Amino acid sequence: MKTIYLDNNATTQVALEVLEAMLPYFHDLYGNPSSMHSFGGQVGRKIREARESAAALIGAAPDEVIFTSCGTESDNAAIRSALLTQPEKRHIVTSRVEHPAIKALCAHLAEQGYRVTELPVDGEGRLDMEQYKRSLTPDTAIVSLMWANNETGVIFPIEAAAQLARARGILFHTDAVQAVGKIPIDMSKSAVSMLSISGHKLHAPKGVGVLYVRKGTRFSPFLIGGHQERSRRGGTENTPGIIGLGKACELAAQHMETENTKVKALRDRLENELLTRVPNSRVNGDRVNRLPNTSNISFEFVEGEGILLMMDEYGICASSGSACTSGSLQPSHVLRAMGVPFTMAHGSIRFSLSIYNTDEEVDFVIDKLPPIIETLRSMSPYWRTGERACGTA
Amino acid sequence: MWEYTDKVKDHFLHPRNVGEVEDADAVAEVGSIACGDALKLSFKLDENKRIKEVKFQTFGCASAIATSSALTEMVKGMTLEEAEKITNQDIANYLGGLPQEKMHCSVMGREALEKAIDVYKGRAPKTVEGNIVCDCFGVTDIEIERAIRENNLATLEDVTNFTKAGGGCGNCHGAIQEIIDRVRAELSGKPAAKPKLSNIQKIRMIEETIEREIRPALKHDGGNIELIDVVGNRVLVATRGACASCQASNQTLKHFVEAKLKELVWPELTVEEVSQ
Numbered sequence: 001m002k003t004i005y006l007d008n009n010a011t012t013q014v015a016l017e018v019l020e021a022m023l024p025y026f027h028d029l030y031g032n033p034s035s036m037h038s039f040g041g042q043v044g045r046k047i048r049e050a051r052e053s054a055a056a057l058i059g060a061a062p063d064e065v066i067f068t069s070c071g072t073e074s075d076n077a078a079i080r081s082a083l084l085t086q087p088e089k090r091h092i093v094t095s096r097v098e099h100p101a102i103k104a105l106c107a108h109l110a111e112q113g114y115r116v117t118e119l120p121v122d123g124e125g126r127l128d129m130e131q132y133k134r135s136l137t138p139d140t141a142i143v144s145l146m147w148a149n150n151e152t153g154v155i156f157p158i159e160a161a162a163q164l165a166r167a168r169g170i171l172f173h174t175d176a177v178q179a180v181g182k183i184p185i186d187m188s189k190s191a192v193s194m195l196s197i198s199g200h201k202l203h204a205p206k207g208v209g210v211l212y213v214r215k216g217t218r219f220s221p222f223l224i225g226g227h228q229e230r231s232r233r234g235g236t237e238n239t240p241g242i243i244g245l246g247k248a249c250e251l252a253a254q255h256m257e258t259e260n261t262k263v264k265a266l267r268d269r270l271e272n273e274l275l276t277r278v279p280n281s282r283v284n285g286d287r288v289n290r291l292p293n294t295s296n297i298s299f300e301f302v303e304g305e306g307i308l309l310m311m312d313e314y315g316i317c318a319s320s321g322s323a324c325t326s327g328s329l330q331p332s333h334v335l336r337a338m339g340v341p342f343t344m345a346h347g348s349i350r351f352s353l354s355i356y357n358t359d360e361e362v363d364f365v366i367d368k369l370p371p372i373i374e375t376l377r378s379m380s381p382y383w384r385t386g387e388r389a390c391g392t393a
Numbered sequence: 394m395w396e397y398t399d400k401v402k403d404h405f406l407h408p409r410n411v412g413e414v415e416d417a418d419a420v421a422e423v424g425s426i427a428c429g430d431a432l433k434l435s436f437k438l439d440e441n442k443r444i445k446e447v448k449f450q451t452f453g454c455a456s457a458i459a460t461s462s463a464l465t466e467m468v469k470g471m472t473l474e475e476a477e478k479i480t481n482q483d484i485a486n487y488l489g490g491l492p493q494e495k496m497h498c499s500v501m502g503r504e505a506l507e508k509a510i511d512v513y514k515g516r517a518p519k520t521v522e523g524n525i526v527c528d529c530f531g532v533t534d535i536e537i538e539r540a541i542r543e544n545n546l547a548t549l550e551d552v553t554n555f556t557k558a559g560g561g562c563g564n565c566h567g568a569i570q571e572i573i574d575r576v577r578a579e580l581s582g583k584p585a586a587k588p589k590l591s592n593i594q595k596i597r598m599i600e601e602t603i604e605r606e607i608r609p610a611l612k613h614d615g616g617n618i619e620l621i622d623v624v625g626n627r628v629l630v631a632t633r634g635a636c637a638s639c640q641a642s643n644q645t646l647k648h649f650v651e652a653k654l655k656e657l658v659w660p661e662l663t664v665e666e667v668s669q
């Protein structure tokens with residue numbers, strides 16, 4: 001069975017060009033980039049090139065790029081550094097819809113006595129900028145807001161938010177793992193202090209990420225060890241991973257246009273067709289300020305897990321914000337923060353496309369999904385009767 | 394991804410008895426859309442008071458649909474007295490087991506059946522008694538206590554897996570723990586009735602118990618043990634390493650391995666060593 005992969009916000013396929021770029025650095029060119037001999041030195045040169053490519057993708061200088069092991073490490077390093085370098089400040093501003101890498105970290109810090117403000121979002125997943133402004137205090141050490149939401153694709157006004165923070169002398173971090181490569185990002189014209197990238201979200205392998213740290217930002221390393229990454233991140237470099245990430249960043253820069261034309265058109269067609277073919281369905285999140293590849297659709301009165309398993313029978317991969325699939329018993333925190341009603345939240349499906357998806361694949365999904373929803377609805381006691389309150393009816 | 398048995402998948406992809414029985418003798422509904430799953434069950438009896446027709450409608454995850462479908466197949470042809478004896482464990486067994494996190498689906502099935510029978514008999518449904526402990530999922534102390542007793546639950550996580558109580562905001566965790574402590578204390582007085590086990594479940598539990606409780610202890614002394622087969626209640630094992638040459642190995646088998654398996658899996662198990 002052919003796999004139709006529409007779950008690219010979870011992870012992406014390593015691009016062939018990336019794989020090829022990496023392969024020599026496992027077995028043949030295995031030298032340590034820190035070594036004095038030229039066998040290691042040639043690897044060091046490749047890492048320098050990768051750093052330049054990563055920097056170029058986000059309009060940064062190469063020495064503002066720190067290679068890490070993943071987006072989560074980058075997020076942790078950023079927030080902890082901000083707190084360690086400004087011990088007098090005890091307040092963090094973030095949002096209710098962040099990725100667990102930020103959300104769980106902030107909850108942990110709150111237990112340790114930091115004050116955490118989690119900004120709410122509206123029904124479309126948007127921030128209230130006035131409320132954001134009011135949340136910034138002299139005690140605020142750092143603001144951390146995601147650039148684009150992994151579940152809905154909704155884009156926050158990061159540049160405006162970063163400027164407001166900078167004007168008050170507050171550090172600003174953004175988890176940009178979903179945004180980088182999909183929308184233009186230019187750190188040379190930005191007020192953002194730190195930014196996280198994850199390799200495997202942009203066709204590089206898992207296990208490599210970047211933390212961008214603006215020149216002049218005081219930084220305290222998360223991993224202390226050798227002199228790698230100019231002592232800002234100890235540990236021998238994941239050389240194949242970093243070289244792969246460099247290649248992926250190069251490709252992402254080339255494909256940005258495609259993301260916003262071809263991928264966007266595919267996404268729009270998938271979304272519009274499903275909305276017309278399936279009654280009682282709706283899009284979650286702001287459809288205007290949104291990543292070009294993401295669509296989060298709710299099908300009322302059915303449960304996401306059933307939809308995913310039935311799609312799986314056809315080889316279609318997507319994900320859901322339903323309780324059954326979240327590993328907890330409640331629907332996703334993002335949809336709950338947006339106030340999506342239960343009848344809708346449990347039946348939410350996230351499609352996230354990539355440049356490798358085709359028209360035929362979208363046709364296939366448009367064809368297969370509506371009958372799946374119909375089948376599940378025919379089993380649901382609510383289809384036709386409407387909602388009920390919680391508890392024993 | 395959840396690890397569902399083929400039987401669960403089959404009942405999810407090809408559910409039996411979907412819909413509503415016309416002129417039903419009883420209809421009952423449990424759960425709600427806000428809670429994430431709900432089941433509506435209706436049945437009709439024949440002249441011998443056996444369940445002639447039974448149908449379900451379910452909103453929920455794949456395992457909720459599969460347990461509903463399984464339940465309808467199980468009760469068809471039963472008298473209400475027979476049907477009443479079905480436990481949530483029976484439903485799970487029928488499906489070859491459910492992931493722990495999904496056991497609440499089997500509990501919902503049992504509740505719906507019970508409620509439908511109550512409706513038929515004109516009794517007040519048991520589920521409305523008691524005080525709500527978990528507001529997020531509308532679970533009462535009586536339901537929690539029952540799940541603990543019937544399934545021999547020991548931890549907060551178990552209770553959440555079986556009843557969903559505690560799976561939301563977490564405000565009720567203290568109250569649930571109190572119920573667990575009280576019921577466990579009562580249970581330790583008189584040994585809990587262990588639920589019936591299917592063969593597969595028995596083997597799985599034996600394997601797990603060996604892995605978790607027995608092997609680490611033996612390894613500590615340089616020994617090891619391997620499960621060869623399970624025949625009825627006879628557990629056939631082979632000893633390895635220091636155990637194999639140890640004089641006291643028979644003692645270890647009887648006093649330690651067998652005792653552990655009796656305690657944690659099934660009281661009638663015996664352990665025998667086979668040479669391999």
Ligand code: FES
Nearest residue numbers: 527528529561562
């Ligand atoms: S009250 Fe039980 S989880 Fe919220």
